[in-house]
Amino acid sequence: MTEVKLLVKGLADQHGRTMESLLPILQGIVHQQQHISEDAMVEVARELDISAAQVYGTATFYSFLHTKPLGKYVIRVCKTITCMMHGKNQVIQELETVLKVKLGETTHDGKFTLLETNCLGQCHKGPAMLINDEPYTELTPEKVRSIIMKYKQQEISAN
Amino acid sequence: MKKNLQRLDLIFKNEHDTEAILRKTLDRSHDEVINDLISSGLKGRGGAGFPTGLKWKLAAEAQAEQKYVICNADEGEPGTFKDREILSSVPHKVLTGMAVCANIIGSTKGFIYLRSEYKFLKPQLLSVIDEFHKLLEVLNINFKVDIFMGSGAYICGEESALFESMEGKRGEPRNKPPFPTDFGYMGEPTVINNVETLAHTYSILKYGADKFKDLGIQDSRGSKVFSVSGDTPNPGIYELEFGMSLQKFVDDFGDGDSKAVQVGGASGFCVPRKKFVKTVIGYQGKLRGTSLPTGGSMMIFNSSRSMYNVLHNYLDFFVEESCGQCTPCRVGTQQLLLGIQAVKKGEQPSSYLDKLLVLAEAMRVTSKCGLGQSVANSFSSIVENFKEEMIY
Numbered sequence: 001m002t003e004v005k006l007l008v009k010g011l012a013d014q015h016g017r018t019m020e021s022l023l024p025i026l027q028g029i030v031h032q033q034q035h036i037s038e039d040a041m042v043e044v045a046r047e048l049d050i051s052a053a054q055v056y057g058t059a060t061f062y063s064f065l066h067t068k069p070l071g072k073y074v075i076r077v078c079k080t081i082t083c084m085m086h087g088k089n090q091v092i093q094e095l096e097t098v099l100k101v102k103l104g105e106t107t108h109d110g111k112f113t114l115l116e117t118n119c120l121g122q123c124h125k126g127p128a129m130l131i132n133d134e135p136y137t138e139l140t141p142e143k144v145r146s147i148i149m150k151y152k153q154q155e156i157s158a159n
Numbered sequence: 160m161k162k163n164l165q166r167l168d169l170i171f172k173n174e175h176d177t178e179a180i181l182r183k184t185l186d187r188s189h190d191e192v193i194n195d196l197i198s199s200g201l202k203g204r205g206g207a208g209f210p211t212g213l214k215w216k217l218a219a220e221a222q223a224e225q226k227y228v229i230c231n232a233d234e235g236e237p238g239t240f241k242d243r244e245i246l247s248s249v250p251h252k253v254l255t256g257m258a259v260c261a262n263i264i265g266s267t268k269g270f271i272y273l274r275s276e277y278k279f280l281k282p283q284l285l286s287v288i289d290e291f292h293k294l295l296e297v298l299n300i301n302f303k304v305d306i307f308m309g310s311g312a313y314i315c316g317e318e319s320a321l322f323e324s325m326e327g328k329r330g331e332p333r334n335k336p337p338f339p340t341d342f343g344y345m346g347e348p349t350v351i352n353n354v355e356t357l358a359h360t361y362s363i364l365k366y367g368a369d370k371f372k373d374l375g376i377q378d379s380r381g382s383k384v385f386s387v388s389g390d391t392p393n394p395g396i397y398e399l400e401f402g403m404s405l406q407k408f409v410d411d412f413g414d415g416d417s418k419a420v421q422v423g424g425a426s427g428f429c430v431p432r433k434k435f436v437k438t439v440i441g442y443q444g445k446l447r448g449t450s451l452p453t454g455g456s457m458m459i460f461n462s463s464r465s466m467y468n469v470l471h472n473y474l475d476f477f478v479e480e481s482c483g484q485c486t487p488c489r490v491g492t493q494q495l496l497l498g499i500q501a502v503k504k505g506e507q508p509s510s511y512l513d514k515l516l517v518l519a520e521a522m523r524v525t526s527k528c529g530l531g532q533s534v535a536n537s538f539s540s541i542v543e544n545f546k547e548e549m550i551y
Contacts, residue, residue: 020345022327027275027308061329061482064275064311080237081425081472082388082458118313118476120276121240123386123458124394133278 007032008043017048022058026065034070034113041067063117071106071113073151076130080119083126087140091127092116094141098148111155112148167374167382167398169362170355171248177255177291180364181298189219189263196360199368200380205231205316205353206423206454207529208442211360214350217340218264221348226266228257228302229344229351233274233321235313236424237476238456241384242354243277244396249358250287254304256357258295259364260350261302269304270344272321275311313480317528318343318351320482331484332528355384355455376402379441383455389421390414390461405430405438408457416461419544424456425473426533429466431544466545467503473537474499481530488531491522495538499549509550512542 011028015021025044029036036059045052059065077083077092092114096102099112106113122128125137129144136147184192196212203209218226230253234242245253257269273281288304295302307325309315315324319333322344343349359381363371371381379401388394391412399408409417421429422440428451430438440451460469474496483489498515501507519535526532542549 019327020325023310023324024308027310057329058327062310062312063479064309079472080476081469082238084468084472085389085460085464117276117311118479119235119237119239121234121243121274123238123240123388124396126388130276135276135279 002039004033004037004040005043008040008047012044012047019048019050022048022050022055023062026055026059030065034072034074035066035068037067037069069106069110072111073131074113074115076115076117076120078118078120078122078126078128079116080123082123083120083128086126088127090141091129091139091144094144095148098145112151165400167400169382170245170252170358170384170398173249174365175251176365177251178294178298180255180361181258181294181300184259184364185262185298185300192259192263192364193219195368196363199363199371200375200378201356201359201363201371202380202442203353204355204359204383204454206236206426211352211356214340214352215260215263217338218348218350221264221341223348225268225345225347226264227344227347227349228261228264228266228269229321229349230257230269230271230354230357231316231318231321231351232271232277232354233309233316234277234354235274235316235480236426236454236456237473238386238388238421238424238458239454240386240388241396241455243280245354245358245384246271246273246277246284247280250284251291252358252361253354254288254291255364256352256360257304258291258300258302259360260352260357262300264348264350266350267301267303269302270307270325271304272307272309272315272325274309274315278308281306281308312482313476314482314528314530317530320528321351322349329482331482332530334527353454374400376439376441383440383453385453385455385457387412387457387459389457389459390417390464391459402439402441404436405440405451406435408440409435409459412457413459414461416463417459418462418464419460419466421456421458421460421469421537422451423453423536424458425476425537426530427451427453427456428536429469429540429544434544466541466548467499470499470538470541470549471496473541474534477530477534485525485527485531487522487525488527488534491518491526491531492534494518495534499542502549509546512546512549516542 011025015024041055045055120128122137127139128137193216201211312330314320315330317332320330324330339349384398477492481488519538523535
């Protein structure tokens with residue numbers, strides 16, 4: 001069995017094979033592989049005995065489910081009004097400089113993807129961002145630089 | 160009647176009487192508890208303001224084998240963050256409310272639909288739920304709560320879109336009626352309440368309906384948790400008595416230079432300085448003309464802010480978050496955005512704004528759900544009150 005087949009089967013065993021399990025399964029795939037490939041969608045359809053189009057429809061509706069490959073760490077900077085008022089653009093500029101990518105891109109080593117997102121519910125502590133599930137608030141350019149350095153350091157020591 | 164409205168600390172009060180409340184409530188008849196909730200005047204704190212007691216009553220009367228209780232923690236309205244705080248500091252109050260509701264309507268299964276932006280809360284929440292399940296077992300209450308994670312879609316805060324999402328589908332709202340109390344999750348009778356609403360039921364069950372009713376004014380009873388952000392020296396979460404005038408609010412929270420307050424987030428209303436005095440925060444907006452309901456989002460803008468940029472940001476938000484199912488909302492949001500850009504650039508005359516206002520009204524009348532219907536709230540209130548800023 002291929003890796004994706006094994007992953008999807010494992011998730012279906014864990015969450016069940018009814019329609020109510022579809023979102024948890026897709027979330028599980030994203031958790032492991034950062035995105036849902038076409039192969040994965042076809043595999044989910046087979047496991048749940050539904051059409052691949054149905055899986056595709058759900059997979060492409062939600063902003064936290066991606067169908068294109070993303071980096072290991074997905075950075076989502078809140079772009080909604082109060083974060084914008086408190087310096088979201090400077091935060092993004094700094095991230096672009098530190099990571100050497102533009103908004104929407106992934107670093108060459110496949111480690112970081114830089115995205116914007118809608119309101120993170122941290123408006124009183126803006127600007128805010130998520131790195132995968134972890135929230136970071138009251139950001140300044142200096143602060144994001146040190147956060148990214150910490151992640152890079154972590155990656156180096158992991159290898 | 161003039162009342163001195165004040166800050167409160169009910170919701171976040173550190174109290175742990177879940178067991179006592181459940182025991183007390185189990186001894187009472189279901190009708191008694193429902194009548195208590197109805198007479199307390201508690202209305203949905205997500206923003207729509209449906210009477211909570213009535214919702215429970217309708218679900219209790221519905222005939223079905225399986226019923227569900229769902230806590231809506233898909234807090235996505237820009238400027239709102241109170242539910243995150245409630246779930247992280249007093250989750251047991253929310254769970255208590257859910258268990259009482261389940262007992263009354265005859266449900267054994269509950270869910271917390273948690274937005275993916277709040278996934279970091281999940282481990283802690285799961286351990287609280289574990290403890291809670293143990294207590295329910297002791298009390299011989301057959302009710303289990305699961306967390307269902309959202310995946311980043313504002314529209315899933317709309318209850319029927321939330322059900323669709325839980326059923327594995329795209330989060331596209333359903334036609335109403337039927338309402339959730341008849342046909343909710345999996346087509347079964349479902350009570351879906353906002354996080355804060357459920358936490359309030361804890362206070363009502365503990366302190367009694369009268370105590371709750373004493374707070375607030377007229378149709379807006381009890382207290383409300385507000386999320387305050389923007390140009391304020393004191394951003395944060397505050398519990399205030401319902402019915403406060405916006406002037407008082409700005410006096411307390413503004414930076415001395417507030418030119419507008421957005422009440423209710425991107426889908427709410429923008430109130431300019433000259434209307435602060437006669438605007439009251441509460442339900443029944445249509446009837447009294449000057450009162451505004453809100454899910455609790457209060458964003459303050461001072462005179463350094465461009466209201467064009469604010470509106471542009473809201474419209475960007477709606478263009479992305481419209482589910483695309485119905486044409487008025489899908490096309491309307493995009494056209495409103497293109498429209499204000501064209502006026503700003505001088506490609507369209509300023510009178511074009513009037514056409515856009517008509518379009519916004521058409522969206523209010525013809526959109527399928529609250530998202531498309533409420534775009535006109537912020538659009539019209541900003542364009543009408545800050546017309547010069549849209550043009551120059």
